[in-house]
Every structure is written in structure tokens, then in C-alpha cells.
Amino acid sequence: MTTRAEKDNDVQAGRSGPVDHGVYVYGILNQRQRLPEELPSVGDQEAAVKLVSHGELSALVSEVELVRPLGIREDLLAHERVLDTLAADTAVIPMRFGAVVSSVDAVVDELLAPHHDHFEAMLSELAGSVQYTIRGRYADSAHIREVVAEEPAVQELRETLRGVPEEAGYAERLRLGELVNQAVVRKREADTEELITSVSSTVLATNPHQVPAEDDAVDVAFLVDRDQVPQFEQAVDELGERWDRRINLRLIGPLAPYDFLPEV
Template sequence: MTTQAERDRNADAAPPESTHGIYVYGILGSSYALPDDLASIGDDETPVRLVSHEGLAAAISEVNLNRPLGTPDDLRSHEEVLDTIAAERTVLPMRFGAVVSSVDAVVDELLAQHHELFEAALAELDGTVQFTVGGRYLDSAHIREVVAEQPEVRELRESLQGVPPEAGYDERLRLGEMVSNAVVAKREADANQLIEAMSPYVAGTAVHEVGGEDDAFDVAMLVERGRRDDFENALDGLGEQWSGRIQLRLVGPLAPYDFLPER
């Protein structure tokens, strides 16, 4: 027989916490059918699906909350889902690791609560897709150009040849600073040339900092879908112009990570 005290304790007991949540990849219009083979985040390999509300949809999948998100495989799956959708439709990428408690929370706390914001952002990005163009200087072409173009650099460099490192320390520092400043200016000029050449086909650009010694530039471009072939052909032409100097790398189509409207 259950006593009153036991019944009171059972009533006050907290419900068990759920071991699963809903991972949200991105927001898009609801009139879209997802591919069947999208690789979802999580150990259970649950399918990616859409949950809709008044013309909007969120791409979601169920995830196990007993293990932390954030592995390289998780990030790859997150980007693969978004970029696969972006190849065909405009999608607003959510921050990596966005998890809510339930499908109802996706509708009530995300789609309904931010409906106007999402609609406006989708309209602003409609008809575009992101590509990223990277450039790498071949065989230190940028350094050779700096030496050839700047007599002061060339003369200082020649004057230090054969000088013991400890004897020319200050001058070597000055030479390094001069070359570094010249390389920064050259990278900026080359990025600007890229942007100008692609400007007829893009709706926006975002220049990223580069870290490698031979990196020339890394520029995100918001490309009009209807002009994608023209964009790629123009980029091929620029690549031929820079043959032997800069090697270009095109990544995309991607979700518009760099062009989400600020609200």
C-alpha cells in the first residue's frame, strides 16, 4: 500500500531529463524537398528533415545529448547539410551546435518568434549563393616581385649578402619589415583586382585575412545563381592571366555564411 508521504514524494519528483534534442542546421522556405541521403549529426544517424511553420522551415535532426557536439565529423555534417541545400535553395545557416529541446520549441521559439526576421533575410539573399575564392602565390612570386619593384628593398637585400647574422641584425629587421609591408600591399591589390574582375556577377564580397606565407587572398563572394557559369568562366580567365603567379582555388556552392544580414 502506498502511503500519503510516498505519494507526495512521487508528485514532487522531477521528470527524467530527455537524452535527445533537436539539432537545427538552417532556415529556408518550406516549399522544398530535402535530398534523401543527407548525413546528419549524431551517433544515431537520424534523418535530416524539415519542420514547417507559415511558409518557413527549419532543417533539423534528432541528436543524442549524452555526448558533446563539436567533433570534426559533426562540423563536416553541419556544413554538408547546409551546402547541399544551398546548391539549390537559399538557406540561412544556424550557428554550429544549435540544439533545442523539441520540435515544438523549433516552431514556437525559432520559426514563430523570429518569423519576420527570417523572411526578410531570405528575401534579401534570394537568388544568390556563396563561393569562396582562395589564391596562393607560386614559387614565392610575390617576394620576387617586391624585390624587383622596390629598389630600396633590393639594395638592402644585396648589401646584407655575406654579412654575418649578428652583424646585420638591425638591418635585417628593417628589411623584413619592408618586405612584410610590401607583401600586405600586394595582397590587397591582388584581392581588389579579383573583386573588380568578378564584380559583374556578384552581389557582395567579404575579404578574409590570410595566414600562410604564400597565401594571396581569401575572398567570399555572393554570386547570382543565374550568372554562376559567367562567374566561373570569368574566374577561369583570371586564372589564365595569373598563370605561374597565383594559383586559384574555388570552393562552393556554399550557404551564405559571410552574408547573413545584420539585424
Template sequence: MNEPGTACYVYGVVPADAVVPEGLTGTDGNEVSLVRHGELAGVVSEIMPEGPLGTREDLLAHEHVVETLAKETTMLPLRFGAVVTSADAVVDEMLAPHHDWFADAIADLAGRMEYTILGTYVEETVLREVLEERPEARRLRENLRDLPEDAGYYERVRLGELVVQALEEKREVDTEELAQALAPYAVAVAPREAAGEDTAADVAFLVDDKDQRRFERAVDELGHEWSGRIRLRMIGPLAPYDFVPSPPEVD
């Protein structure tokens, strides 16, 4: 039970036999604990209900708790900011009415982790490709070469539009190629929204623990193949954020 005047911040749901590592703290620096019901347990910590929530520190605390538990057990993370009134409400509003949904999701994701592969274009290489493939962009670039910075405004705008359009088309092709190259080593694939104009691909993969080494080798091989054009970065293993269906709403 939480202390009077406090609420429960909920990080996610784990199997009931999960164990919280000693000393793990979450938002507000409070100790993380489990609220068990049937085959499930909600991962929670106390929080002051009137306090602000949404700082960078809060987000980092949320991610730290999720990733720590994900290394030990199957973790179904909730979206950042899930707060209920009490430990009893965790059971009454989440675990009891949606027990089978959570249990099935945990069973589906057991023994699997998420990896995110982020590709970033090497600027000089991809720009050279654009200029070679688009005569209008090449002509504009040549015309603007010797002009001062404050001249040729509309030509510069047009050149920028052509480059952005070309990058969007390249990103679509490169994302598909990345997904196809690594899909044989993953259970599921989830392309993600590009974070910036220099993003070549951003794809999440759900990988069985037994295929982890094969997947990582495939990433290394693709990174070597794309060297000089696209830089690959692998983030993971992570909790399966991109592969958990939208959870039941917490009232």
C-alpha cells in the first residue's frame, strides 16, 4: 500500500514471479515495488499527485526502471506518465479487468527483446548522389556556387526542396532495404518515423534471445556494406516498446 497523500506511478506489467533488483528507484527517487494479482504484477513507485511530472529526469527514471526490469524478465512498458490513485487501483483498474490481455502479451514477448537500428546519411556522399541523379539540383548548385550568401534566395529555396524530396525517396528505399536485410533474424519488424533529414532509416526489430548473435552479426555486415554512405547504430537490447499492442486505458 502507498502512503497517505501519495499516488502510484506505473511503469509497466511483469509476471507475478518477477523480482525487483534491490535499491531500484524511480520517479521522485522513490523505491520501485510490485503489486501482484494472479499471474501478473504491476511495477510501481510512490509519487506525489500534486507534483509536476514530465521533466527530463522523470523520463530518464521511467526508462531506467523499464530497462532494468527488461533485463531480468518480460517487461510490458506502459506509456510515460501512467498514474493511478493507489496500489489497490493498480489491481482494480488494470490487472484484474485486463488480466488475460496482459498475460497473453507477456507470453507472446517472453524471451524476446527489441533492437532499434538507426541509419544516418554521410552528408557529402548522399548530396553527391542527389546532384548526380537530379540535373535541376546540379544546375542550381552550379549557378549558386559563386553567388554571395544573400543572393539567389529563390534558387536556394528550390534547391533545398529538391534535396529534401530526394532524401525522402532515398529514405523510403533504404528503410525497406534495411528491414529486408535484417528481417530473417527477427520475429517482427516495425519501421519508425524519421527523426531528422539526415536519417536514412529507423527500424525496430523484435529478436528472439537465441537469435541475438546472428542478428548482431547481420547488422555488422550491413554496416560494413553501407560504410561511407550510411552510418548504422544499434540500440538494444531494449524492452519491446514498439511491439506491445496499445494497452487498455488506465482510468
């Protein structure tokens, strides 16, 4: 997405020569006058997050000392917390983590002014919506038990290998592992589809992610109409009850729309 990558690179290119401080840019939103209190800041917890405005836009920024590379866990968490706090009640365009410009003037001259119409159009598309992410993990390897119970080929191979020394059944065990893995992939796909279907009447868009770990079941981002958030949460609760002791669901949000930045 150009807004979070190429445009950030353009902004950082505005710095020339070695510097020991800069202005960190978190994101872009419609112009506003005040910010929530006690926002964290990247690089220096004592630096206040401020607004830099131009036209109909405001940028979320804070001063940062460049005495060390940005990238520790606390920096990333601060970046996300600023954006997600604002996203709870307004549309916000997240900049890529690590976006730094040379000065407050550069925020206007190199970011807000030349890309004003682009950002304004993006915010217009995102108006009235917010991102939530749902992640789920299989409880006590429920998916493996289901595969064994549901897949005749798996049952047959398991029975064939019963009592066979490990070194004597290498090919069969390899095949059994392949069958189980394939069945788990199908099960995750089916569970992801059920999750999406369960909340479909309350969401504007979905973005499924691949799950990273063996016991992970689902990982889907949803763009939700703010007026539909209670209904969305209720639908998630109802699915959680149906999946009780099978998949443990975790609802994360409200979040900035990291997965739904419009191409305009």
C-alpha cells in the first residue's frame, strides 16, 4: 500500500545529513483540535503526541531523538496504541512504523500538503468504520481429535500402524502426517468461513490471515460499521458459545484500519 510504504519512504527522504532528532509521524486523520490524554510516544515516553494540521487534515506526531534505531517492542506498542486510541472514535490512516521527518514544517510540506486530496479521499472512504480482529485457537488439540474421528483414511492408516515399529513404518507415518495436515488445513478453512458467515450481516469487509501456529484456528480482520459494533460483538459472543471448549476466540479492537486502507 503506497500510503504505508512508498509515501513513508518519500517522507523520510526529506531528511538530509546526520541529525539527532526528528518528528515521528503516527498517522493522518481529519482535522481536530484536541487529543486524548496520556498517549504514549515512540522513542521517548516523555515526548507529547501532538497535532500538526493543514487544510482539512491533521497528522499525529511527536518529537523523537534519533540516538538509537527505532524498533524495540515498546516503540511498536506505542505506535499502535496511539493509532488504536484515535481509531476508537474517528477514521485514521496509519503510517508505517518508523516514519520520521526532519521537522514539523516537513510534516506539512512533504506529507500533508502534497498528498492532501489523496488522504482526504481515503478518510472519506473509512468514515464511520473501525477494524476489529478475531483470533482463535483450538482448545486441547480439538482439531486433531476431530480429524481422527472424521477422516476414514486417517483412521485406516492409524490402525495399520498400530503396533508397527517406527523404523518399519516410516513411509506410512509420513503419509499419515500429510493426511492429517491436509485435513487440518481444510478444517481451518471451514472454520474461517463459518466465522465470516456468522458476522457477515454486521461487517463491511473481511481480510483473512494465515495462522502461524499449529493450534491456531482462525485469524480474520473485519471492517465494521461503528453503528453495528454492538451487533457484531453479539454475533461473536454467540459463535464463541457454539465453539465453547472447541475454539477459544479473542476479539481485538477497536483498531486502526491496518488491513483496509483504500486504494484511491
